[in-house]
Amino acid sequence: MSRLHRIVNAIVWGIIMVLGIYILGYGVKGQSFAKAAYACVKALSNGEGSLQRAAEKTLYPGLAFAAGDRELSYSLEEFLLHKAVGLFPLYSFLDEKELYETEIESQAAYDILVEGGAHDENEIDQRTGEAFDLAEKMEEENLQAAYDQEQAELSQAGENQPAAGTEYMTEQLADFDFLRNNFYIVENNTDISGELLNAELLLNKDMQIQNMDSGPQILIYHTHSQEGFVDSVAGDNSTTIVGVGDYLTELLEDTYGYQVIHNKNVYDFIDGKLDRNRAYALAEEEVQRILEENPSIEVIIDLHRDGVKEGTHLVTEVNGKPTAQFMFFNGLSFSKRNGVIDYLPNPYIEDNLALSLQLKLACEKYYPGLSRKIYLKSLRYNLHLRPKSLLVEAGAQTNTLEEMMNAMEPLAFVLHEVLGGGIQEE
Structure with a gap:
């Protein structure tokens, strides 16, 4: 993710948080404010989306061509929820890390030798040198x-x-x-x-x-x-x-x-x-x-x-x-x-x-x-x-x-x- 992209993400996130606090604390009393807020967020979202689409077309032209320029329509509530999930990278990071660690732990069992040179379900931990029951x-x-x-x-x-x-x-x-x-x-x-x-x-x-x-x-x-x-x-x-x-x-x-x-x-x-x-x-x-x-x-x-x-x-x-x-x-x-x-x-x-x-x-x-x-x-x-x-x-x-x-x-x-x-x- 580029520095500009991160800045845009931070700005959009900040606006969403402010809007959320305002709505929870005081409620939306008029349509004009809601429309203005939505327009502001939408504009920032479009800017971010343009950056993302440009990156996709540059780095992954095949995927961009297959996907086309389809746009999704969100209600204000759906839009805010979508952006909140999308802008919070910890979830995807933790998910990827968990899968990676599981794969490595399983894979290590196939590449290591057991005591005496015999292979079976009892393997040797590469880090400690101790035997463990792989099953x-x-x-x-x-x-x-x-x-x-x-x-x-x-x-x-x-x-x-x-x-x-x-x-x-x-x-x-x-x-x-x-x-x-x-x-x-x-x-x-x-x-x-x-x-x-x-x-x-x-x-x-x-x-x-x-x-x-x-x-x-x-x-x-x-x-x-x-x-x-x-x-x-x-x-x-x-x-x-x-x-x-x-x-x-x-x-x-x-x-x-x-x-x-x-x-x-x-x-x-x-x-x-x-x-x-x-x-x-x-x-x-x-x-x-x-x-x-x-x-x-x-x-x-x-x-x-x-x-x-x-x-x-x-x-x-x-x-x-x-x-x-x-x-x-x-x-x-x-x-x-x-x-x-x-x-x-x-x-x-x-x-x-x-x-x-x-x-x-x-x-x-x-x-x-x-x-x-x-x-x-x-x-x-x-x-x-x-x-x-x-x-x-x-x-x-x-x-x-x-x-x-x-x-x-x-x-x-x-x-x-x-x-x-x-x-x-x-």
Whole structure:
């Protein structure tokens, strides 16, 4: 902005302030003063507008040509409000700065090395040299975004909104925009194409467990085993996400006939304190060991609970019981800025997406309102260890243990619908 432009801005702002104070204090008693004031402000505005248009035509002739010389008509009140917002640059400055800082914080995670030269979700802060859990950091950045977006969209009725209790056909889901907008939340630093998010391809993938007789088929574990709920008891892991995993294991084994390993190892509590710096790396090592010892395992479930603002309660009612809502989660190993993240290879992204989509559609069919939109993030989250790898964010810290336990019943049901083809074991 030129010095002359700044001076004109200051003058116009000053006049607006004086007029505002006068109107508030004494009122406008005659039309002549209002007309004169308006004429004065309008003249200054035209002068400022001329400067701006001249600058636009000089610096951005293409934009100026495309926009043309369209003029807007404002009432006096609208004009004053428009000028006040336009002349107060702090808003746009803060907005730009916030977006810039978020982008830099997210980008730094892709360019830095972890301890020992290995890359995963546990990264090194470039400024301090200390390790941090990138998944946790990104979760904090997006703490409420998913829930807020869901609520805003649910409040808008429209013909393209998913219908509760509906079984969607492949032809309907073939519309990429419909599929993405209604079933997914995509983190702002990643993206997904129609080639990858192809409903026909994903729904035609057979996610059924192939061998029910040769050993355990399902592994459940918790990268963040210390995640608790509003009424969790300190020191009692049966009241944390681990206890919830126990109940899911019981349901899958006793009700549906699967053989399940529930790994309860702790990866986020080191030397007597919460420490997620190496949680994903430590979990990967242990899961790899379990898979080597149990090659029959086809399905891996990393069961988490989400983190939301304290005023948010992710709960619905299923079969007359208060039930925590849950969300399926995918990592894409892709950032908008750098493209494919080579140091986080995942040959099973397509299979991961197929599993989560088929589960989401089963939820829509049998338990409308129970599952939140599938969340797509930019990293990998150990979903590369098996084609049928799944990360579930069940409830949040504001849910009760009862609500969480209740959620495992429909979750086990839809898992069986997809993994067992809907044929219940006798």
